[in-house]
Amino acid sequence: MEIKFDSVTKNYGPISAIKDLSFTVSQGDFVFITGPSGSGKSTIIKLILNQIKPTSGHILVNGKIPKTEKEIDDNRRKIGVIFQDFQMITDLTIEENIALNLDIVNFPQDQIPLAIDTAIKKMKLQNRRFLFPGQLSGGELQRACLARAIAISPQLILADEPTGNLDPVNAWNLVKYLKYENEKRGTTIIMTTHHLDILKSLDKKVIRLTKEN
Numbered sequence: 725m726e727i728k729f730d731s732v733t734k735n736y737g738p739i740s741a742i743k744d745l746s747f748t749v750s751q752g753d754f755v756f757i758t759g760p761s762g763s764g765k766s767t768i769i770k771l772i773l774n775q776i777k778p779t780s781g782h783i784l785v786n787g788k789i790p791k792t793e794k795e796i797d798d799n800r801r802k803i804g805v806i807f808q809d810f811q812m813i814t815d816l817t818i819e820e821n822i823a824l825n826l827d828i829v830n831f832p833q834d835q836i837p838l839a840i841d842t843a844i845k846k847m848k849l850q851n852r853r854f855l856f857p858g859q860l861s862g863g864e865l866q867r868a869c870l871a872r873a874i875a876i877s878p879q880l881i882l883a884d885e886p887t888g889n890l891d892p893v894n895a896w897n898l899v900k901y902l903k904y905e906n907e908k909r910g911t912t913i914i915m916t917t918h919h920l921d922i923l924k925s926l927d928k929k930v931i932r933l934t935k936e937n
């Protein structure tokens with residue numbers, strides 16, 4: 725999936741979050757977005773997800789500005805998302821969390837069981853699938869989030885500070901797994917991070933944001 729920002733500005737009332745930002749993430753790219761806290765990293769993720777609209781400028785998905793609800797939904801279904809704070813539903817098991825997300829993106833009902841099994845096995849969560857999020861360690865939880873993201877066979881994975889709550893070993897494992905998805909499946913990856921060691925460890929494109937005010 726190709727994402728193009730064309731002179732995008734986003735203000736929250738009087739607060740400027742990003743200003744006149746242009747970049748292109750091509751199909752199959754692995755791109756890091758870095759910058760200090762408050763520089764607009766999460767804003768970019770929310771703009772791509774269409775959770776918020778730009779104040780000015782355009783965001784093109786595969787060369788097109790999505791306009792109708794259907795176009796926005798169709799794009800959303802192809803995007804897997806992982807967050808620093810996991811965002812799992814606490815009273816559903818890991819398996820149920822993955823199933824719910826598949827349901828939300830309208831994954832074909834008859835393929836849901838296999839999609840869950842495959843994602844669970846890939847992320848080595850066979851012994852955790854019937855547990856609740858509160859019963860997992862941080863590293864396991866982030867693997868569960870990744871299982872939820874990859875179960876939908878995404879064309880794009882958005883990862884917003886996914887290593888923020890992980891120790892270095894788990895952080896590195898997560899990044900290795902994203903690299904694997906990118907190389908083996910051609911999934912486009914956009915990952916925000918302020919961990920310089922992670923940026924340095926992979927030779928990938930980096931979008932550097934600054935905080936102006």
Ligand SMILES: Nc1ncnc2c1ncn2[C@@H]1O[C@H](COP(=O)(O)OP(=O)(O)O)[C@@H](O)[C@H]1O
Pocket residue numbers: 736739740741759760761762763764765766767768
């Ligand atoms: N919903 C909001 N309302 C008002 N200001 C916001 C909102 N979300 C983010 N901001 C502001 O926009 C700027 C960028 O925030 P954010 O995108 O979360 O940065 P980052 O993820 O890099 O820390 C910050 O100054 C932040 O305070």
Ligand SMILES: [Mg+2]
Pocket residue numbers: 765766767884885
């Ligand atoms: Mg953020």
